[in-house]
Amino acid sequence: MEDTVIRADGLTKFYRMGEVEVQALRGLSLQIKRGEAVAIMGPSGSGKTTLMNILGCLDRPTGGEYILDGEKVSGLTDNQLAGIRNRKIGFIFQSFNLLQRTSALANVELPMSYSDQSNSARERAVAALRAVGLESRMKHRPTELSGGEQQRVAIARALVNEPAILMADEPTGNLDSKVGQEIMNLLLTLNRERNTTLLIITHDPRISAQTQRTIQIRDGMIEENLQ
Amino acid sequence: MKINRVLRETFTSLSANKLRTGLTVLGIVIGVAAVIAMMSVGQGAQNSITSQINSIGTNVLSVSAGSRARFAPGGANNVRNIRELTLADAQAMIDPFQAPSVLAIAPILEGGNISAAANGQTTTTTVNGVTTSYFSIRNQQVTEGAFFNDQQVSAHARVAVIGVDLATTLFGQTTNLTGQTLRINGQTFTIIGVLKSQGGSSFGSADNQVIIPLTTARDRVVKRPGTSVDGIYVQATSAAAVPEASTQISNIMRLRHHVAVGKEDFSVLSQQSLLTTATSITGILTTVLGGIAAISLLVGGIGIMNIMLVSVVERTREIGLRKALGARNQDIMTQFLAESSFLSLLGGLIGILLGWLISLLIGQIASAAGTALSPAVSLNAILLATGFSIAVGLFFGIYPARRAARLEPVEALRYE
Numbered sequence: 001m002e003d004t005v006i007r008a009d010g011l012t013k014f015y016r017m018g019e020v021e022v023q024a025l026r027g028l029s030l031q032i033k034r035g036e037a038v039a040i041m042g043p044s045g046s047g048k049t050t051l052m053n054i055l056g057c058l059d060r061p062t063g064g065e066y067i068l069d070g071e072k073v074s075g076l077t078d079n080q081l082a083g084i085r086n087r088k089i090g091f092i093f094q095s096f097n098l099l100q101r102t103s104a105l106a107n108v109e110l111p112m113s114y115s116d117q118s119n120s121a122r123e124r125a126v127a128a129l130r131a132v133g134l135e136s137r138m139k140h141r142p143t144e145l146s147g148g149e150q151q152r153v154a155i156a157r158a159l160v161n162e163p164a165i166l167m168a169d170e171p172t173g174n175l176d177s178k179v180g181q182e183i184m185n186l187l188l189t190l191n192r193e194r195n196t197t198l199l200i201i202t203h204d205p206r207i208s209a210q211t212q213r214t215i216q217i218r219d220g221m222i223e224e225n226l227q
Numbered sequence: 228m229k230i231n232r233v234l235r236e237t238f239t240s241l242s243a244n245k246l247r248t249g250l251t252v253l254g255i256v257i258g259v260a261a262v263i264a265m266m267s268v269g270q271g272a273q274n275s276i277t278s279q280i281n282s283i284g285t286n287v288l289s290v291s292a293g294s295r296a297r298f299a300p301g302g303a304n305n306v307r308n309i310r311e312l313t314l315a316d317a318q319a320m321i322d323p324f325q326a327p328s329v330l331a332i333a334p335i336l337e338g339g340n341i342s343a344a345a346n347g348q349t350t351t352t353t354v355n356g357v358t359t360s361y362f363s364i365r366n367q368q369v370t371e372g373a374f375f376n377d378q379q380v381s382a383h384a385r386v387a388v389i390g391v392d393l394a395t396t397l398f399g400q401t402t403n404l405t406g407q408t409l410r411i412n413g414q415t416f417t418i419i420g421v422l423k424s425q426g427g428s429s430f431g432s433a434d435n436q437v438i439i440p441l442t443t444a445r446d447r448v449v450k451r452p453g454t455s456v457d458g459i460y461v462q463a464t465s466a467a468a469v470p471e472a473s474t475q476i477s478n479i480m481r482l483r484h485h486v487a488v489g490k491e492d493f494s495v496l497s498q499q500s501l502l503t504t505a506t507s508i509t510g511i512l513t514t515v516l517g518g519i520a521a522i523s524l525l526v527g528g529i530g531i532m533n534i535m536l537v538s539v540v541e542r543t544r545e546i547g548l549r550k551a552l553g554a555r556n557q558d559i560m561t562q563f564l565a566e567s568s569f570l571s572l573l574g575g576l577i578g579i580l581l582g583w584l585i586s587l588l589i590g591q592i593a594s595a596a597g598t599a600l601s602p603a604v605s606l607n608a609i610l611l612a613t614g615f616s617i618a619v620g621l622f623f624g625i626y627p628a629r630r631a632a633r634l635e636p637v638e639a640l641r642y643e
Contacts, residue, residue: 053637056551058550058551058636058637058640059635059636059637078555078556079555079556079557082550082553082554082555082556082558083553083555085550085551085552085553086552086553087553091551091552093548093640097544097548097640099545099548101239101240101243102239106239110549110552111552111553113229113232113236113554113558114549114552114553114554114555114558115553157552161553
């Protein structure tokens, strides 16, 4: 199996905002190995969210090449990108993004609605909730869960299709530091035990200090690459 | 996405906002119910008119002089020197060689607005002077007593068969009337039978009439010169033979009255020609009523579109999330289309039920008001309303669904 999960080469991304052209990424290259835990840091407007969107196949780069888990992503259709997001990427958001009207279990089952393996959806969702320590609360709705519990549901949802890479955008940003640390511990444990590549975007140096590597981004380029 | 998952998602998202769902469905319910009710009333009107026309008899033709074209007023009025129909004309029609398709004939004398008195009561009625063949040709039946016979006709007998409405008016009862005395235009008649009710009131009341022998009528009630008659009913050998009989009668009459084709001073009308006209009129009526009702269905559809557009905006983040989790554009589209079609289908089903109840109610009101209108909910109307409501759901759902499907995942996720 390919050892490098993410291989990006000279990624550029230009937006046009009215008359002004914004260069969000300016020839950014990076590689992330399978099983690595990497933090991406940078000030607001540095382009780290844009980078995350492109690495997460939610957006396309204007130029450059991106190979995810051995698959060349640039040039795929919308539907193919949706398939890649479904199979290879698990997203964890700052604001959890759970569907309020359904149970934790139904939320975790959601990604499997869009994959071919919806037959065992129930068992797999239960297993994922067990992995994040929430098997006792899976019938609860998000509104009946604490912030930390909600983020655990979101992590279970990200895990359920056994993706190659977990991408977390400020996963502890809406949590207090104690709960945030618990979530970090969970993510790092999953990273270690399942060899799932972990990519975290954060402002918080205490978070980035816990990953193996931190990539600093400034003005759409990599500033430093701390090992 | 599997169908059962789509259905489950549809159900949870629609039940998340029950009031809104209910109100949206209500729009379709009203539209479909209106269509069903209006079409059933139209259909009921058609049925009732058709049955009244059918009561004339399936194989009966009516011949009248141009000036008294009974079923087509003014039909032959532009022809000058109209000759009255006579008993001789009637006899000529029963010629087995020139008119093999004619089975029987019944000349008739008609008198409207004639006073009838009995039992201390007085009213006005229609008097029909007929021969005995009239009863079989017009398929008349008695509930009591009997019709007069050929001897009574020859003898100018003063006997009468009366309709039930007249019986009720004069005697307050419809039984035990044979042998009672009735005064028509001051002449004394003996009641020998009571006609079975024929219902219907559109062609004058068939139940408010007196039938007396043709001979007696000419002498005493409906004075006409010579042997002239007001009309001749002709019975064809079968319903299929009606057109041939019509041609044969016309030929005979043209010869007897010395008129050319197109200059006829008489008219021959069949029940079929009446039926065709009536059906086309009630068809237009049904279409117009249904069309007006369909406007409310359209409004209901716009309601669906409105709600779906609101829903797309409200759920922008959800759409972004679903896309991030691997939903393709068509998955999002399917989900929103499923919701809008479910709304309209549900509305359609409830609407059919409600429309059916409304048509029952209209039937009750109509019968309470004495009108013979029983609305009929036809399978066609149900299929049309169901199909139309699903089509409305799809049509008005497509635009919001496309908007949802086309959202960029990044933009949608960022939406507050």
